[in-house]
Amino acid sequence: MIWYKSWLDTRSRFLVGLVLLVLSALGTVFYYPQVLKLIPMANSIEASGELGRRIREGAQLSSSFRGYVWAQWMRQAMTNLATLFAVLLGAGGLFSRASGDSALYALSMPASRDRVLGVRAVTGLAELAAMAVIPVILLPLLSPGVGEHYSVVDALVHGACLFVAAATFFSLALLLSTVFTDLWRPLLIACGVAIAMSLYEAVLRGQSRYGIFRVMSGEDYFRTGHLPWLGLFASAIASAAMLYTATRTLARQDF
Amino acid sequence: MADGFVIETADLRKTYDGVEALRGLTLQVPAGSICGFLGRNGAGKTTTIKILLGMARPTSGRARVFGLPADRPEPSVEIRRRTGFVSEDKDLYDGMTVDEMIRYTRGFYPRWRVDLEQRYLRAFDLPAARKVKALSRGMRTKLALLLAFSRGADLLILDEPTSGLDPVVTEEVLQAIVSHVARAEMSVFFSSHQIGEVDQIADHVAIVERGQVAVAGGLDDLRERYCRIQLVFDREAPEPVLRTPGVVRIRRDGRVLSVLSGAGAAGILDEVRPLGPLSTEVVPVTLKEIFLETVKAED
Numbered sequence: 001m002i003w004y005k006s007w008l009d010t011r012s013r014f015l016v017g018l019v020l021l022v023l024s025a026l027g028t029v030f031y032y033p034q035v036l037k038l039i040p041m042a043n044s045i046e047a048s049g050e051l052g053r054r055i056r057e058g059a060q061l062s063s064s065f066r067g068y069v070w071a072q073w074m075r076q077a078m079t080n081l082a083t084l085f086a087v088l089l090g091a092g093g094l095f096s097r098a099s100g101d102s103a104l105y106a107l108s109m110p111a112s113r114d115r116v117l118g119v120r121a122v123t124g125l126a127e128l129a130a131m132a133v134i135p136v137i138l139l140p141l142l143s144p145g146v147g148e149h150y151s152v153v154d155a156l157v158h159g160a161c162l163f164v165a166a167a168t169f170f171s172l173a174l175l176l177s178t179v180f181t182d183l184w185r186p187l188l189i190a191c192g193v194a195i196a197m198s199l200y201e202a203v204l205r206g207q208s209r210y211g212i213f214r215v216m217s218g219e220d221y222f223r224t225g226h227l228p229w230l231g232l233f234a235s236a237i238a239s240a241a242m243l244y245t246a247t248r249t250l251a252r253q254d255f
Numbered sequence: 256m257a258d259g260f261v262i263e264t265a266d267l268r269k270t271y272d273g274v275e276a277l278r279g280l281t282l283q284v285p286a287g288s289i290c291g292f293l294g295r296n297g298a299g300k301t302t303t304i305k306i307l308l309g310m311a312r313p314t315s316g317r318a319r320v321f322g323l324p325a326d327r328p329e330p331s332v333e334i335r336r337r338t339g340f341v342s343e344d345k346d347l348y349d350g351m352t353v354d355e356m357i358r359y360t361r362g363f364y365p366r367w368r369v370d371l372e373q374r375y376l377r378a379f380d381l382p383a384a385r386k387v388k389a390l391s392r393g394m395r396t397k398l399a400l401l402l403a404f405s406r407g408a409d410l411l412i413l414d415e416p417t418s419g420l421d422p423v424v425t426e427e428v429l430q431a432i433v434s435h436v437a438r439a440e441m442s443v444f445f446s447s448h449q450i451g452e453v454d455q456i457a458d459h460v461a462i463v464e465r466g467q468v469a470v471a472g473g474l475d476d477l478r479e480r481y482c483r484i485q486l487v488f489d490r491e492a493p494e495p496v497l498r499t500p501g502v503v504r505i506r507r508d509g510r511v512l513s514v515l516s517g518a519g520a521a522g523i524l525d526e527v528r529p530l531g532p533l534s535t536e537v538v539p540v541t542l543k544e545i546f547l548e549t550v551k552a553e554d
Contacts, residue, residue, distance in 0.1 A: 001362035008350065104346040107310045109363050110336035112328050251328070254271070254311040 002116055005106070006123040010089055014127040017085030018134060024081060025135040028073040029142045035062050035072075065148035066222075069139060074158055075217040078135070082216065085131060086166040087190040089124040090173025092183050103255050113250045121174060121243055128170055132163035158218040161232065165216035168235045169194055171242035178249040210234065261286040261410055261442040262307060267316035269302050269466075276302040278466035279316065284444055284459065288473075289436060291453030292446040293546055294463035300446035301343060303463070304414050307444075308340060320410065336364070339403030343415040345395045349388035353381050353398055357405075366407030371435075375401040378431070393424035400428065404435050411436075413445035417452060429456055450543045460542065462549050469549045470517065474542065481540050482520050486512040486532040493530055499523045504548050515540065515548050 039059050046052075061067035106116065136159040143150040169190055176186035201211035214220070215231030262284035269277040277299045284290045294300045305311040306318050309331030321337060323330035347356055357376075361367045376383065379397035390398065396416065403411055416432070417425040433456050436443055447453050453460055454474070461471040470477065480501075486492070492512035497505065501518025512532070516523050520537045527535070540548075 001359050004362075005348070005359065008348075104310065104342045104344070105348065108308060108335060108338075108340040108342070109360075110332050111363065112332050114328070252312070255305065 002109075002111055002119045003123065006120050009092065009120075010124060010127060013085065013088045014131065017081070017088065017127075017131050021078065021081055021085075021131055021135040022138065024073065024077045025138045026142065028069060028077070029139065029146060029148075032065060032068055032146050032148065035068060039063060065143060065146075065150060066154065069150065070158075070217070070219075070222045074162070074222075075219070078162065079213055079216045082128075082132060082162050082166040083169050083194050083213075084191070086128055086168075086170040087173045087187060087194065089127055090170040090190065091177050091186040107255055114247050117174075117178070117247050117250055121171075121246075124170055124174065125167060128166055129163050132166065133159040136162070154221075157221050157227065161218035161221065161228065162216050164232045164239075165212050165235045167239045168212060168242075171239040171246070175242040175246040175249070178246045178253065259286050260284060261288075261321060262290075262444055263317075263319045263322075264303070264306075265317045267303070267306065267318055268314045269299075269306065269311065270314045276466055277306075277313070277316075280463065280467055282461055282468050282471065284442065284461070286442050287440065288459040289433075289443040289457045290445070290459040290461060291457035292444060292461050292463060293448065293450065293453050294446070295448055295550060298463045299466040300448075300463055301414055302466075304340075304412055304444075304446060307412065308335060308338065337409045339406045339408035339411045341396070341399040341403050341411075341413045341416050343418055345392070345399045347387045347395065347399060347402075350386070352384055352386055353390070354383040356387055356398065356402065357383075360402045361405070364406045368405050368407050372401065372405040375404060375431075392419050393421070393427075396420060396424070396428055397431075400431060404431075409441055411441060411443045411445070413443065415446055415448070417447070417449065425452070432456060450546050454542045462546055464550055470545060477542070477545060478539065480519060481515070481517050481545050483538045483540050483544070484514045484516060484520050484523055484527070485534075485536040485538060486514070486527055486530070487534045488512065488531070489533050495527060495530060497523060497526055499526050504551065515544075517545075 039062055045055055058071055061071040107113075133156070136155040137152070139150040139155050140152045172193060173186050173190040176189055177183075180186055197211065198213055201213050210228070210231045212231070212235060215228045215235060218228070220226055220228040220231075260283045262282065264280055264282045267277050267280040267282075268275070280299060280303060282303070292300050292303070302311060306313050307320050307325050309325055309328070312326055318325040320334045323334055325331055325334060348359070351359060357372060361369075361372070375381075375397075379394075379401060381394060381398055381401065387395065387398070400416070403413070411432075413432070417428050420428060429452055432443065432445075445453075445457075457474055459471075459473050460477065462469050472480070481503075488510045490510065492507045492510055494507060495505070495512070497514065499516075499518075499522035501516045502523065503515040503517045505515075506513040512527075512530075514523055514527070524535065524537075
């Protein structure tokens with residue numbers, strides 16, 4: 001029954017996130033023919049500096065469907081949405097007063113805090129995995145509709161990278177939810193951390209080889225065909241450490 | 256169950272951000288009793304209950320329920336498996352319907368009593384399809400009681416079960432508790448600051464004041480032990496220093512000296528006789544008087 005309650009608590013956030021990501025995947029695929037028409041125009045634009053570099057890179061990547069999907073969707077819309085919904089899924093919980101329920105009823109049930117938090121974490125991570133995999137798996141299914149091909153393996157690898165890296169933000173939000181009793185502080189702090197890390201990667205591109213958003217977008221895999229093992233491993237370790245800290249924090253908490 | 260007590264605490268202390276909520280609370284609740292846990296707002300009733308149910312950890316001291324340590328995670332789960340609880344705010348899941356709430360709770364309790372669930376659904380006239388957030392406070396309390404009663408629990412812990420209810424619903428709730436306990440072999444520990452309802456349904460009482468148990472025992476025993484000795488003098492009443500154990504409070508009002516005793520009248524009568532009172536009268540006291548005098552004595 002904890003699974004059921006955990007699902008009830010998170011289902012609206014999960015379903016909204018899933019629908020948005022699926023719509024964004026559909027839009028990306030079916031907009032590609034329009035993009036192809038714009039590429040010659042992009043090549044003729046004369047712009048210098050970072051803006052010019054980005055336009056030229058975008059046009060160059062978009063000349064292939066795989067490059068277009070990565071540059072326009074996985075590197076931008078998908079990572080931003082996945083980060084946002086990872087944070088939303090992690091915030092709140094069975095013992096949180098943020099969900100509108102007082103924690104006391106959940107605490108009066110014969111279930112340990114570790115178990116309740118564990119179920120909450122697994123439910124959220126499963127939803128996050130579904131949000132990472134279902135939209136990307138649509139790419140190979142829908143791409144023939146615009147006369148293109150997208151590899152199932154590529155889709156799954158990008159989905160896996162997205163899930164593992166986004167799980168870090170989920171775990172951070174869950175950890176913060178065991179520290180703060182309201183919904184807003186975990187949300188705002190986790191989003192703040194995500195924005196700070198994204199700015200760091202944008203400003204210091206050369207030093208962001210293992211930046212979390214680079215891992216999330218699967219950039220290394222896209223460019224070299226190699227998985228970002230170190231980044232994935234670091235993300236998984238960070239998630240596990242934060243989830244463990246969350247259980248310890250909750251165990252010490254008075255309600 | 257250790258020594259026939261369903262709940263035992265010893266020198267229980269709890270400090271929240273430097274504020275002492277419990278200051279060495281020692282309590283024993285006999286198995287099979289209905290124990291009223293009486294105290295003013297902020298006396299430490301809810302904190303004690305939270306510690307018993309593993310919702311808060313004691314700063315020091317010992318708390319046991321069914322002989323199991325309440326501050327350890329695994330025994331605490333077992334305590335909650337055998338305990339029905341109704342919180343002061345009747346915390347339930349607002350987004351669920353009455354029926355969902357019942358099905359959800361049922362899943363946790365292997366000894367769930369479907370017969371009781373059905374009986375109380377009918378008796379309380381609870382609308383199964385209505386969302387919990389749409390229930391009145393009285394209905395919410397009744398649903399919380401149904402959920403606590405149907406667990407097949409050995410112990411009911413009720414935190415201010417009638418708070419915020421009108422007199423009619425209060426009476427219904429008290430009657431439901433009494434008739435449920437009469438049918439089942441169980442113990443009840445309920446906190447209240449309503450002396451009348453403790454007097455009405457409890458057979459044991461513990462009065463808590465400033466985080467300590469000031470008075471505890473069987474209600475009949477307390478009524479036997481506690482009495483007021485009224486002494487009238489032909490002059491201004493003297494200010495005696497009474498050494499007899501059990502003196503709770505001494506009050507002087509003109510020619511009248513009033514002594515509240517918690518250990519019978521005999522010893523005090525022997526001690527005050529040399530003062531030469533004109534008349535001496537021993538009168539029984541109500542639970543309300545015991546409570547008020549205890550609380551005032553602590554002040």
